[in-house]
Amino acid sequence: LVSRKWRVRPTVLDLGDGVRIGEGSLTLAAGPCSIESEKQMELIMQHLVDNDVRIMRGGVFKPRSSPYAFRGLGMEGLKDFHRMARERGIKIVTEVMQVSQVEEMHDYVDVFQVGARNTQNFNLLDALGGVDKPVMIKRGISGTIEELLSSAEYVFSGGNEKLILCERGIRTFETASRNTLDLNAVPILKEKTHLPVIVDPSHGIGIREYVPTMALAGVMAGADGIIYEAHEKPEEAASDGAQTLNFQESERLIRNLRKVYALR
Ligand code: PEP
Ligand code: MN
Numbered sequence: 001l002v003s004r005k006w007r008v009r010p011t012v013l014d015l016g017d018g019v020r021i022g023e024g025s026l027t028l029a030a031g032p033c034s035i036e037s038e039k040q041m042e043l044i045m046q047h048l049v050d051n052d053v054r055i056m057r058g059g060v061f062k063p064r065s066s067p068y069a070f071r072g073l074g075m076e077g078l079k080d081f082h083r084m085a086r087e088r089g090i091k092i093v094t095e096v097m098q099v100s101q102v103e104e105m106h107d108y109v110d111v112f113q114v115g116a117r118n119t120q121n122f123n124l125l126d127a128l129g130g131v132d133k134p135v136m137i138k139r140g141i142s143g144t145i146e147e148l149l150s151s152a153e154y155v156f157s158g159g160n161e162k163l164i165l166c167e168r169g170i171r172t173f174e175t176a177s178r179n180t181l182d183l184n185a186v187p188i189l190k191e192k193t194h195l196p197v198i199v200d201p202s203h204g205i206g207i208r209e210y211v212p213t214m215a216l217a218g219v220m221a222g223a224d225g226i227i228y229e230a231h232e233k234p235e236e237a238a239s240d241g242a243q244t245l246n247f248q249e250s251e252r253l254i255r256n257l258r259k260v261y262a263l264r
Helices: 038-050 074-087 099-108 122-128 145-157 185-192 201-205 208-220 247-263
Strands: 013-016 019-021 027-031 055-057 091-095 111-114 135-138 163-167 197-199 225-229
Touching: 027 038, 027 247, 038 055, 038 074, 038 247, 055 225, 074 091, 074 099, 099 122, 111 122, 122 145, 135 145, 145 163, 145 185, 163 185, 185 197, 197 208, 201 208, 201 225, 208 225, 208 247, 225 247
Parallel strands: 027 055, 027 225, 055 091, 091 111, 111 135, 135 163, 163 197, 197 225
Antiparallel strands: 013 019
């Protein structure tokens, strides 16, 4: 069902208020790895509004490698996130980690994110097949393109056709970067499926200095959008600071992404 053989026309998702994801426009989503405080959200939302970016990312349930790391503000944080975003006309994408969260999060998200560690959580995918909100599925940490498509097939066949695929890097033998952003996946996915394809260069390379370059490369490779981490003070971020852009870097990137998209 997610194949071009089933549907030739590219899928375009309408989040409302003129925010669309899919062919015909460049989707930009930025924000912190973790939602940390109201003050932080206020600063980041202002940065997004100033740059006409309509979607904010940010986790309130964080899958951390260590159980002692910051694991997110949970539902209380999500409710604040949602309220503040609504007041500013911003849409939100945030990670859902387990089936029981789907229902409680539902009214407070615009796009459910399935994280790389949950790409093959088939119970979660089944549950998301039953909701009427868009779902962005990240590629698994060691997942193949075919496996990503199969995960999407779970949600689609469950009745939810509002899907976005996200290339966020895979684990390889390379240690010079956090992950290996597989830009090959972009043209391959665009050919194989009608779904929008978004690139996450932050997790893809994991090194702040190189995030803009890989973001621009993602657009040139044919991505429908870019999702990246930005924070008012990356060095103080509760998670993923090393791959997070400050506002100056973020603003410059947004400008360049729009230029590069226009060249395509
Ligand atoms: C994130 O988006 O902050 C995140 C945890 O992503 P991933 O699942 O790709 O590691
Ligand atoms: Mn992160």
